[in-house]
Amino acid sequence: NAGVTQTPKFQVLKTGQSMTLQCAQDMNHNSMYWYRQDPGMGLRLIYYSASEGTTDKGEVPNGYNVSRLNKREFSLRLESAAPSQTSVYFCASSESTSGHAVETQYFGPGTRLLVL
């Protein structure tokens, strides 16, 4: 089992460029999440998908879009990158079928994004 995988590992963009971050999990999990991690701050939720076919905004969704392509894959798109989106992006998944269950989230290795 690879767990949660993310591509690319590192990306440099110019302001205004677009890109898609890819995430896949092989644990047959229902829920998937996108976080960003900035120095001195905790992980902040951008978007999540409670199940295949559904997506919802998290704490910091502005400037991002997501697609839950199937049960395994959840992508994050930056339509017009800004320097404020320079960050490390983590994808996570959890087994959850019940919205209020205590679910352990398992994380991918991250994508480091630099926007110039």
Place this chain on the structure above:
Amino acid sequence: EDQVTQSPEALRLQEGESSSLNCSYTVSGLRGLFWYRQDPGKGPEFLFTLYSAGEEKEKERLKATLTKKESFLHITAPKPEDSATYLCAVHPRYSSASKIIFGSGTRLSIRP
């Protein structure tokens, strides 16, 4: 407002010198509290889940404890390979699984 605060921000210990990391939380009821380890350039790695005050869990040199207002991660006789950032996260009682709140972490460094 729900909040998670970890202290200290950074901790440097000598190999074998035991200590504790603190995670204090302010939430309207706790459904669960998580500890993760994060190595530089890697994603967070799950360590423990605690559900109720008085609960303890152990793994090798780490022991996590939980009270009604805080959790401690005790590290006994640490080794250099225990150097990492340790993250705490809470799942408030009246929130869905998507509303987990993370602290900013404690960066632990163990000198040989």
